[in-house]
Amino acid sequence: MLALLHRLAIDIRANVATLFAAMAPILIGVAALAVDEASLHLEKRRLQSAADLAAIYAAGDPANAAERVERALLDAGYDPLPPTVLVQTGHYTPDPNMVPADRFAPDTGPANAARVTLRHPGRVHFASIFGLQSPTLGVSATASATPMAAWSIGSRLASLNDGLLNVILGGLLGGEISLSLMDYDQIVGLDVGLLDFLDALALELGLTAGTYSDLLDTQVSLGDIGVALASAAGNNAVLLELAGLIDDSITVDMARLIVADGLANLALGTSAAVEASVDALGLLTAAALVADGERHVSLDLGLNVAGLTGIDVDLVIGEPPQGGWFTLSGEGAYLRTAQTRLRLDISLLENDADLGLLSVRLPVYVELAPAEAHLASLTCPPGRPDLGRATVAARPGVLRLAVGHTAQPSFRDTRRPLAIEKTTILSLLGGLVRVTAYADVSMSQTSPVPLHFTAADVVAGKVYTARTATPLSGLTTSLLSDLELDLEIIGINLLGGLLSGLLGTVSALIAPVIGVLDHVLVAILDVLGIGIGEVDVALHGFDCRNAALVQ
Known part of the structure; x- marks a missing residue:
């Protein structure tokens, strides 16, 4: 018996198959997470595109920005709307000497810009198998139209x-x-x-x-x-x-x-x-x-x-x-x-x-x-x-x-x-x-x-x-x-x-x-x-x- 065990220990035949069998659950898990990651990335890009279009549409008429954002999101296929839709209007100053984050001043007149912030739960396919929760996707877009x-x-x-x-x-x-x-x-x-x-x-x-x-x-x-x-x-x-x-x-x-x-x-x-x-x-x-x-x-x-x-x-x-x-x-x-x-x-x-x-x-x-x-x-x-x-x-x-x-x-x-x-x-x-x-x-x-x-x-x-x-x-x-x-x-x-x-x-x-x-x-x-x-x-x-x- 000892001789058989020793011979088995030094035998290198079928090692690859053995290692693959041992690593297969991990590889499958990584692949599943990669699929979910790609799916979330694609969904976030779609959400960002919807926010961009909604911001552009809202900036064209800041007085009716909320209604315009809702219409743009519905046209983009978000029915029902994302759980969080935040619409802000304000004044955008295209001054290169200002920090980019400070160029948009919400609730400041004259209103020539709109910022749209969207939050939507992402959809995952395999992450729940590993006990992971669905992440919340958040995007923001600011557009300006200065007539x-x-x-x-x-x-x-x-x-x-x-x-x-x-x-x-x-x-x-x-x-x-x-x-x-x-x-x-x-x-x-x-x-x-x-x-x-x-x-x-x-x-x-x-x-x-x-x-x-x-x-x-x-x-x-x-x-x-x-x-x-x-x-x-x-x-x-x-x-x-x-x-x-x-x-x-x-x-x-x-x-x-x-x-x-x-x-x-x-x-x-x-x-x-x-x-x-x-x-x-x-x-x-x-x-x-x-x-x-x-x-x-x-x-x-x-x-x-x-x-x-x-x-x-x-x-x-x-x-x-x-x-x-x-x-x-x-x-x-x-x-x-x-x-x-x-x-x-x-x-x-x-x-x-x-x-x-x-x-x-x-x-x-x-x-x-x-x-x-x-x-x-x-x-x-x-x-x-x-x-x-x-x-x-x-x-x-x-x-x-x-x-x-x-x-x-x-x-x-x-x-x-x-x-x-x-x-x-x-x-x-x-x-x-x-x-x-x-x-x-x-x-x-x-x-x-x-x-x-x-x-x-x-x-x-x-x-x-x-x-x-x-x-x-x-x-x-x-x-x-x-x-x-x-x-x-x-x-x-x-x-x-x-x-x-x-x-x-x-x-x-x-x-x-x-x-x-x-x-x-x-x-x-x-x-x-x-x-x-x-x-x-x-x-x-x-x-x-x-x-x-x-x-």
């Missing part, structure tokens, strides 16, 4: 207005402009494609690579902007002539003119990516208004008005504090106009025998704080710009009218409040008798005015205006009716009785100014594309891009 709108503020068309456009544009552009009515007719209402203009500007600057964001981060001369506008308008002869008259030393920070939210990642030359047009003359005027440094224009208005001998006008344009004139952006964006100051030196002549022929000068100051507009809401189904809708909350800038004196440096310094002091408007006998005047009134719109745009408004080129409750005529009437007139007599008491009616005569002299002041202010600011107590907003196009996975 955008191309819009601008203060976009009222300029007016030729008896030569005022030539004088004001010439002062702002640093050249002598002489547009005729025929010239003006060739450029008024002339639209150019936004990206066609930017492509032409890049070519003018010699930029052949990069993005529109790179272009809009540069300082550009007004002359280059004029040439690019002419090129984008098919080499328009009038715009080319204007471009040749512009002072090339005047530069524009393009970020103050066009905000690049929706253009940041678009390469130069991809002009078909965004369909938006802008008014060529309006863009050129806006570029002049936001040009580097403060612009100063002096005007001499030869008006034939009874009781008035003339009006001298000083115009100062200050840079806007932030924002731009035009933007392609999503919900929540802001635009602001430039600050504007006017000083009108109105000369009056009285033929009353009691006064003799005296010259009376009434200095009127006008200050328009920057108006602002906010893209409060935007709905634009992916791929359907014809269904786009937007609401812009616009707030006209504070308008201040004053009669008084301010130093020239203070008037031109738009970074500081304008200080108004009582001033002499009439002087007799070498200053022994003086009439001083002072008034200061203002109006503002305390709450934003909602302006509602549709795709049809874009096609029609409509411009909507937000107005303050107080009309201009009421404000100028209030200014001059509240005018504080004081008679100052030095040394000769007898003059008090002789000149007792002087204040009433001066008041009568000033009466015709009310209507003239309204007319002059409207005329000057219409040329600049600015309204008194108003702000104009135009929507140029919807960019209804499809949702895409971001996480």
